[in-house]
Amino acid sequence: MKKVLILIITLALLAGCGSKKEELPKEELSKVVVTLDWTPNTNHTGLYVAKDKDFYKDLGLDVEIVQPSSGTAEQLVATDKAQFGVSYQESVTFARLEEVPVVSIAAVIQHNTSGFAALSTKGIKTPKDFEGKKYGGWGSPIEKATLKALMDSVGADVEKVDILSSGATDFFASSKKDIDFAWIFAGWTGIEAKLKGIGIDYISLKDFAPELDYYTPVIITSEKNISENKELVEKFMQATKKGYEFAMKNPEESAEILLANAPELDKDLVVESQKFLAGEYQAEANSWGIQKKSVWDMYTDWLFANGLMENKIDTTKAFTNEFIK
Numbered sequence: 001m002k003k004v005l006i007l008i009i010t011l012a013l014l015a016g017c018g019s020k021k022e023e024l025p026k027e028e029l030s031k032v033v034v035t036l037d038w039t040p041n042t043n044h045t046g047l048y049v050a051k052d053k054d055f056y057k058d059l060g061l062d063v064e065i066v067q068p069s070s071g072t073a074e075q076l077v078a079t080d081k082a083q084f085g086v087s088y089q090e091s092v093t094f095a096r097l098e099e100v101p102v103v104s105i106a107a108v109i110q111h112n113t114s115g116f117a118a119l120s121t122k123g124i125k126t127p128k129d130f131e132g133k134k135y136g137g138w139g140s141p142i143e144k145a146t147l148k149a150l151m152d153s154v155g156a157d158v159e160k161v162d163i164l165s166s167g168a169t170d171f172f173a174s175s176k177k178d179i180d181f182a183w184i185f186a187g188w189t190g191i192e193a194k195l196k197g198i199g200i201d202y203i204s205l206k207d208f209a210p211e212l213d214y215y216t217p218v219i220i221t222s223e224k225n226i227s228e229n230k231e232l233v234e235k236f237m238q239a240t241k242k243g244y245e246f247a248m249k250n251p252e253e254s255a256e257i258l259l260a261n262a263p264e265l266d267k268d269l270v271v272e273s274q275k276f277l278a279g280e281y282q283a284e285a286n287s288w289g290i291q292k293k294s295v296w297d298m299y300t301d302w303l304f305a306n307g308l309m310e311n312k313i314d315t316t317k318a319f320t321n322e323f324i325k
Contacts, residue, residue, distance in 0.1 A: 029062035030232060035073045035082040036065065040262035041188060042273040043108055043217050044086060045254050046281070048261045050243030059235040065261075074102050077222050083229075084236060089215040089299060090142060096313045101223040104319040105237060106289035107215040108244070109280050112206045114216065116150070117171070117190065118181035120199035127203060128156045136166035136179030143183065145306040150208045172198060187276045192269050211302040214295055218319075226320075237289070237323035244281050244288050251278040289324040 036044055047065055050056050056063040068076060073085030074095040085102075087095075092104050116135075118124035124133060127150040137143040148158040166174055171182050171189050184190060186202060193200045206213035219240065225233055247254035255274040259267055282288040296315035303309045 029057065029060055032056070032061050032063045032084065032232070032236060033082040034063060034065045035068050035076045035085040037068075037073050037086040037088070037217060039067060040065075040258065040265070042255075042258065042270060042277050045247045045258045045274060045277075046108070046240060046244030047086075048243075049246050049254050049257050050239045052257050052260070053243070053246065055239035055242045056236070059239050061232075061235055061239065063236075073220065074100055077102050077220055080222065080224065083221060083225055083232070085220050086217050087220045088217050089296065090303075092218065092220060092318055093296075093300060093303065093309075093313060096318050097309060097311065102220045103223060103226060103317070104215070104218040104220050104291065105226075105233065105323050106219040106240070107291045108217045108219060108289075109215070109277065110283035110285050110290075111280065112213045112216055113186045113280055114183060115186060115202055115204040115207075116147075116181050117184045117193075117200045117202045119172075119175045120201055122175075122180050122201070124181050124201055124203075126154055127151045127208065128154045130158075130181065131156055131160040133180035134162045134164055134178070136164050136169065136174050136182045138167060139165035141308055142303075145303075145308055146183075146205065146212065148306070149212065149302070150203065150205070153208055172196070187273050187280065188269070191272045191276060192266075195266075195268055195272065209302075211298040214299040215291060218291075219289075226322075233323055238325070241288055241324065247274065248278050248281050248288070251275045287324055290321055291319045293319075 034047060040048070044065070051063050051065065066082070072091070073082070073087045074091055076082040077085040078095070078100045086108070087102070087104070089104065092102055095102050122133070123129060130147060130151055135147065144158060144163060147161060151158045164179060166179060171184055174182065186204070190200070190202060221233055251274040252271060255271040258274070259265060259270055293315060296319055300309070300312055300315055304312050
């Protein structure tokens with residue numbers, strides 16, 4: 001019996017040694033940097049979900065999500081300081097015009113959920129009411145052209161608007177003392193107004209002008225990444241899509257994930273914003289992230305018609321649905 005026991009122990013030890021010899025080294029994860037367009041918010045939740053749920057890691061990616069400290073997302077992606085970034089259709093359009101080789105590979109939200117808003121006490125109900133009022137923006141020529149498009153539709157004169165460059169200021173604070181209306185996102189500032197019990201009047205861009213129903217935001221990469229690291233782009237988008245699909249189905253849990261990564265955000269605002277975007281990420285599209293050429297063409301034509309572009313870009317090079325599967 002003693003000999004049998006010794007034999008069993010010996011065999012077990014040998015088996016253990018054998019299994020250790022057969023262990024393969026762990027595959028190194030590919031380092032990937034994603035630069036946001038702004039501070040973390042619910043537009044970015046799918047990225048954080050994909051990271052925290054190990055969707056990226058499961059595909060061999062070690063993803064770092066950063067905020068741009070210098071330069072734009074387009075510049076950082078084009079120079080390979082970040083492999084992916086969060087941008088906007090208008091930014092990609094102008095980048096392509098300047099021959100910056102970035103490509104939109106997914107629409108984060110299917111429709112433009114932004115518009116002009118004012119405190120209800122301002123009496124701004126339609127674009128006609130913009131006349132004689134102060135608009136607070138960030139100093140882009142696109143703002144005046146957008147205001148003009150809405151005002152032209154109701155026979156109003158954009159030259160009667162006092163356009164101020166107030167920068168990235170708080171909408172509510174600025175509205176009380178400096179401006180009458182501003183450009184906001186319904187899924188963030190609009191919800192914040194409801195939570196604070198502040199009445200606002202909101203004029204949706206897409207409801208007044210179909211050509212303004214463009215993609216904002218989008219996820220971008222570089223032409224070089226697509227040509228030289230196609231598998232990396234495929235893996236990144238596979239995991240990212242999974243992250244946004246999870247956020248659509250689980251808005252409250254996804255909100256908690258975003259808050260864990262950005263604890264400075266207001267919890268109630270994040271949760272309610274996440275619930276709102278759960279129905280907006282994909283909307284009526286067949287898949288999250290899909291982009292239509294007609295949307296890119298309409299907005300490009302509008303920019304050109306309004307003198308904001310000297311030449312039109314080739315929209316087929318500005319976006320692709322190749323990685324939405």
